[in-house]
Amino acid sequence: MIELDRFSKRYGDRAAVxxxxxxxxxxxxxGLVGPNGAxxxxxxxxxxxxxxxxxxxxxxxxxxxVKEPRQAKRExxxxxxxxxxxxxLTVREHLEFARLAYGAAKDGRDPDELLAKFELDDKRxxxxxxxxxxxxxxxxxxxxxxxxxKALLLDEPLxxxxxxxxxxxxxxxxxxxxxxxxxxxxxxxxxLVERLCTRVLIVQRGRKVVEGTLEEIRVVAALAPDATLExxxxxxxxxxx
Amino acid sequence: xxxxxxALWWLGQRAWLRNQVRRPRRLVAVVLLLGLLVxxxxxxxxxxxxxxxxxxxxxxxLGAMLFLLSVASGFLQQGPRFAPADVxxxxxxxxxxxxxxxxxxxxxxxxxxLSSAFLVLMFGDSVGTPWRVFVGLGALQxxxxxxxxxxxxxxxxxxxxxxxRLRRGARVVLLLVLFAGVFALIHTISVHGGVGAxxxxxxxxPAARVLVFPAAACADFVAADSGAxxxxxxxxxxxxxxxxxxxxxxxxxxxREESIDTTARVARLLAQRRRGETVIDLxxxxxxxxxxxxxxxxxxxxxxxxxxxxxxxxxxRTVVPGVLFGLLFVLPALxxxxxxxxxxxPAMMAVVMTTLFGSNSFNFDLRRxxxxxxxxxxxxxxxxxxxLAELVTPWVLCVGLQELLVATVVLSIDVDRxxxxxxxxxxxxVTAVLVVIDNLAVFLLAPRPGSADARGGIxxxxxxxxxxxxxxFAALLPAGGALLVARVLDARRWVGLTAAAAVEVLVxxxxxxxxxxxxxxxxxxxxx
Numbered sequence: 155m156i157e158l159d160r161f162s163k164r165y166g167d168r169a170a171v172x173x174x175x176x177x178x179x180x181x182x183x184x185g186l187v188g189p190n191g192a193x194x195x196x197x198x199x200x201x202x203x204x205x206x207x208x209x210x211x212x213x214x215x216x217x218x219x220v221k222e223p224r225q226a227k228r229e230x231x232x233x234x235x236x237x238x239x240x241x242x243l244t245v246r247e248h249l250e251f252a253r254l255a256y257g258a259a260k261d262g263r264d265p266d267e268l269l270a271k272f273e274l275d276d277k278r279x280x281x282x283x284x285x286x287x288x289x290x291x292x293x294x295x296x297x298x299x300x301x302x303x304k305a306l307l308l309d310e311p312l313x314x315x316x317x318x319x320x321x322x323x324x325x326x327x328x329x330x331x332x333x334x335x336x337x338x339x340x341x342x343x344x345x346l347v348e349r350l351c352t353r354v355l356i357v358q359r360g361r362k363v364v365e366g367t368l369e370e371i372r373v374v375a376a377l378a379p380d381a382t383l384e385x386x387x388x389x390x391x392x393x394x395x
Numbered sequence: 396x397x398x399x400x401x402a403l404w405w406l407g408q409r410a411w412l413r414n415q416v417r418r419p420r421r422l423v424a425v426v427l428l429l430g431l432l433v434x435x436x437x438x439x440x441x442x443x444x445x446x447x448x449x450x451x452x453x454x455x456x457l458g459a460m461l462f463l464l465s466v467a468s469g470f471l472q473q474g475p476r477f478a479p480a481d482v483x484x485x486x487x488x489x490x491x492x493x494x495x496x497x498x499x500x501x502x503x504x505x506x507x508x509l510s511s512a513f514l515v516l517m518f519g520d521s522v523g524t525p526w527r528v529f530v531g532l533g534a535l536q537x538x539x540x541x542x543x544x545x546x547x548x549x550x551x552x553x554x555x556x557x558x559x560r561l562r563r564g565a566r567v568v569l570l571l572v573l574f575a576g577v578f579a580l581i582h583t584i585s586v587h588g589g590v591g592a593x594x595x596x597x598x599x600x601p602a603a604r605v606l607v608f609p610a611a612a613c614a615d616f617v618a619a620d621s622g623a624x625x626x627x628x629x630x631x632x633x634x635x636x637x638x639x640x641x642x643x644x645x646x647x648x649x650x651r652e653e654s655i656d657t658t659a660r661v662a663r664l665l666a667q668r669r670r671g672e673t674v675i676d677l678x679x680x681x682x683x684x685x686x687x688x689x690x691x692x693x694x695x696x697x698x699x700x701x702x703x704x705x706x707x708x709x710x711x712r713t714v715v716p717g718v719l720f721g722l723l724f725v726l727p728a729l730x731x732x733x734x735x736x737x738x739x740x741p742a743m744m745a746v747v748m749t750t751l752f753g754s755n756s757f758n759f760d761l762r763r764x765x766x767x768x769x770x771x772x773x774x775x776x777x778x779x780x781x782x783l784a785e786l787v788t789p790w791v792l793c794v795g796l797q798e799l800l801v802a803t804v805v806l807s808i809d810v811d812r813x814x815x816x817x818x819x820x821x822x823x824x825v826t827a828v829l830v831v832i833d834n835l836a837v838f839l840l841a842p843r844p845g846s847a848d849a850r851g852g853i854x855x856x857x858x859x860x861x862x863x864x865x866x867x868f869a870a871l872l873p874a875g876g877a878l879l880v881a882r883v884l885d886a887r888r889w890v891g892l893t894a895a896a897a898v899e900v901l902v903x904x905x906x907x908x909x910x911x912x913x914x915x916x917x918x919x920x921x922x923x
Contacts (some may be wrong), residue, residue: 165918204769205918227775238766241704242709246684254698255774259691279684281709 155180156201156230156305156336160210163196163360170196171360178336178353180304183327186340188384189391193360194340195235198307202232202337208378214305228256230305231298235313235340236292241283245274245293248282249300260299266298272322287314290388295326306330306337312346324350348383356390363390397490400498407502413863432516454523454617457514458535458610459603465539467544473558474653476547476661482654492649496544503544507536510727523617531613534632538609541639548646551653566712609635631799674834682709690916699784703759707788714756718796721752729804739811743818746800750826751864753793755831760785761914769913778915782834789830790823797822797917817892824899829867831906836863837915874899 156178161173172194175226178184186194203219203226212219215229238351239248249265256262269275272292277285285293291314298306300374310325331337341347347354354371356363364371372381373384375389416422477485483497511532515525521529552557604611611633616628668717686706693701707714728745764771764785771781801819805812874895883889 180472199769202769202773204772206916224777225777227773230773232769232773234769238770240702240706242769243705244682244684246686247702247705250684250690251685251702254690254694255696255773256699257694259694265686279682281682327770 155213155215156338157213158197158201158210159212161197161200161207161212162187162209163193163200163205164208169360171200171357174357174360174362175210176362176365177357178305178338180334180336181331182353183331183337183351184338185347185383186214186338186357186364187344187347187352187354187387188357191359193358194357195309196360197357198232198338198340201305202230202307203227204232207382210294228301229303230307231301231303232307233291233294233298233309233311236295239282239285239293241281242259243282244279245269245282245285246278248293249296252297252300257342262301263299265296265300268299271326272296273318288316288319291324292319295323299326299330302333303330306335307348308337308339308341310341312341312343337368344383344387354383354386356387360389397494400485400490400494401462401501404498404501416432428712428874436787454528454531455610456615458532458613459607461532462535462539462607464608465536466542466546467565467569470550470561471553471713472547472657472661473550473553473562474547474650474655474657475544477654477658479658479662481807482658486651486655491647491862492651493644495651496548496730498642500540500544503540504537507540508533511536527617530801533614534636535609535613537550538632538639541643542637545639545643547657548643548648548650551648551650569716587856653774673707691767696780696784699771700780702789703785703788706763710759717752717756721749721756724752725749725800729800739814742810746804746818746822747825749797749800749831750793750822750867753796754789754826754829757789757792758833759788759792760830761837761910765837772914779911780912782911786827786830786834786907790827793830795822797826821892821896821899824896824903825871827903828870828899828906829863831903831910832863832866832870835906835910835913838910838917871899873902 159175161171161175162169162173174193174197176184186197188194196205200207201214201219207220214226214309217226217229219226232390240251243251246265246269249268253259253262253265266275266278269278271338274292274296277289279394282293283292291311295308295311298308298380306327310322311327315323324346327337327339332354339347339351347382348368353365355365356371364374366374368383368386369379371386371390372379375381375386377385377389408481475496477495481495481498485498511529514532515529550561553561558877609632612628613633616625616632619625619628725745727750728741761768763780772778774781798819801815801822804810805815877895877898878891881894886894
């Protein structure tokens, strides 16, 4: 479970996020969409405990990320938009590092199984510095899944993936949700969000514009029942000046 | 070369200059640097004609080293390196490889001449008449540059595997030269009392004069005591520059395909260097994963230690030369130490100074994590444990090296062992202070959110390197103060040393707490 209650964050004079509240239940996949600079990455980084909230509270698995950071972080995993793996660790060592650092050497997922699932098994002894962007993305999600997180945060997870990788990634997200993880996917790929997510949250200039299932927000937007998320998005989001 | 390329070069130079001047921090650095250079020029003594004949050997040695290093680095590139923008925009354009090469040379020639000017300002007046040294070294550097490019272009005709083997060979040779340099230095200092006599002997050999012909011509030009000798040496220098340029332009080899890879590889390495990381060239390396049972001993923050030890073991070919290069400056002072107090002090200072290059060479800590701070912060571990685990590797390695030096000196030379014993005890604290300061710089010098700059720590060539030295000395002042107070109170020596150590431990702890706070709270610019 991920709960945000009136979360705010400022960078100097600029408000990145203002009074944002939402909840992601176990098994739910929330699509976080919005134009550039809407505060999506800031929100994800704050949930992951990387940024301190300027106001409001964030709870992961019932733990406050500010007051009980270790317990909250143990429950979650963040896949950044640009993964930067350690160049001189091999793919397999990278997974081992994630497993050890999260204290999941015994009860975590089998790294070799994960590598096989994401078609990285033939790269297991390759140094991460020589991986392509798509492979780095796959490695990042493998590292995220290795300790069986109850909350999964994905920032632009499909960037750089080939069609096969996209399908594998989509299946991995669905299977993590089926196992009961609360998932947030931040993406500009509206088609992906439409196909993958159970709920959608549109943000603009750090504020919530609309939230709900696609059907619910179509109604709010007064659009036809077969309107795409793209049409809904452009109904709510102003054109950048 | 075509007019558009010439115009592009000129626009690039102008933009670079404006960029330097418009940024306040850079402007201050440039003004300070220019001030120092002007001071140096003003202070440079006027030399009589013919001065420099005594200094021919050191100049020949300097020239030979510059020449060999520059030419050998040609083997490290299969196809000359360009700017990434050149690859994107000029390579697809209807331009000849020769035109592109000249365009590249337009960027490299001024840099070579500028570095010659710097060398003159640093050593010029001690080895000969400054203008002669500049002409000699400038011609030498241009010749070496042409040969370097020629080698890299000819390598494009070689098979990829052959080029890789040559690259590895060149690296091994460079490493061996450094090793040999360190041992030769120690040997000549201890046996001959200096390097001059030995170098002069080697420099006079015909083989050396042929192998490093521009260095020999440079030394002859600087030391020439008659018009005729000056003219002959100058002609030899000019022939070197023009001849190698002609050689470079003769083969019409299309190097572009190989240059794309070289440019991308070098751009990545330069980016690492700018971030202050140890530069690592993966170069298609394959290794075996180390995920045996022993890894289970490392959990939680220990995983960071495990990870850093693996990264260190795979970085030895960049770490070892860096350490050897640093030792070149330290060992002479160390082994020249004498029994009396005045003789011991420089040796002790030399050991303390190893902290400066040691901390840089063994930077397997937060300095290499600039791009991964978020991932570290997201770990379910206390911030202090993460930071401590990161600091362990550089601290252990640096202190280990220093204690080894102290032990070697104490065992091989008859010196005051009490002083060196106290130093051995103080080194862990002194080193810890600098390692923490270096890590603090990652956070304090990084651009704040909203800044257009990328993240970054202290680059190896950064003016911040000077700043770290100043901050380190300032952080050691309280210990000096404690020693002084103990002396004023007429306390025993061990009381003063203990007080100084206690004070410095407190300083180290305070700095560590500040580092942990920065790790937890300092925000970098990133994302939306």
